[in-house]
Amino acid sequence: MEAISRLVAELDAADQKAAQAAIGAGFAYGLAAIGPGVGIGYVVGKAIEAMARQPEAAGMVRTTMFLGIAFTEALALIGFVVFILLGL
Amino acid sequence: MTVVTDTAQPEVEVVWDMVRRAALASPVLLVLGFAIWGTPGLVGAAYGLLLIVVNFVGSASSIAWAARRSQVLLMVAVMGGYLFRLAFLFATVWPVRQVGWISIHSLCATMLATHLGLLVWEIRFVSVSLAHPGLKPRRTGKIQSRRT
Numbered sequence: 641m642e643a644i645s646r647l648v649a650e651l652d653a654a655d656q657k658a659a660q661a662a663i664g665a666g667f668a669y670g671l672a673a674i675g676p677g678v679g680i681g682y683v684v685g686k687a688i689e690a691m692a693r694q695p696e697a698a699g700m701v702r703t704t705m706f707l708g709i710a711f712t713e714a715l716a717l718i719g720f721v722v723f724i725l726l727g728l
Numbered sequence: 729m730t731v732v733t734d735t736a737q738p739e740v741e742v743v744w745d746m747v748r749r750a751a752l753a754s755p756v757l758l759v760l761g762f763a764i765w766g767t768p769g770l771v772g773a774a775y776g777l778l779l780i781v782v783n784f785v786g787s788a789s790s791i792a793w794a795a796r797r798s799q800v801l802l803m804v805a806v807m808g809g810y811l812f813r814l815a816f817l818f819a820t821v822w823p824v825r826q827v828g829w830i831s832i833h834s835l836c837a838t839m840l841a842t843h844l845g846l847l848v849w850e851i852r853f854v855s856v857s858l859a860h861p862g863l864k865p866r867r868t869g870k871i872q873s874r875r876t
Contacts, residue, residue: 699738700858704856724825725832
């Protein structure tokens, strides 16, 4: 711990700024991936439930599920773009 | 483990229609990328377009493959596929973020615009009914006159 604080103290302002940007970018990407992950899990869970109740509607449910997943994934994509642009 | 007996692949049908529309929209995106960011913008737009199309095709293929086998595998394929696709995007975009021949801003803008744009565009052509679980049926030829 002492070594880390000494290392941080030795960094100049530019390095500290870069390090903080990298940490922020990592948090942005991680947090942006959690939400869609939960959402996709919920979408698929409900779709499987619907397919189990009505197997004849499986095709319809799968189409809706696919589009729902793709829309939810757009949130993760936005987080990814922010991560890439912050981490430059 | 419940085996799904439905053998149709509506998501694959939908995604190939999206690929067709991506091919139609690609000249506009490429010209926009070139006009704003120059040649690196053109390369970035092409790369972004390719990544999103691969992302969609991979997602639909894995879902169709898993849905033919079992519902448990479907859950695994979707959640695992999500993580895999995030890792794929990271692995393909991170190495090119600071190279000179590709504009990262063009790449990011194209990825977002293509992903959301294709989805919103495709919504208009999706049927989601028991008779047509994927795309809406296309009108073919003449309208039949009603016989009395």
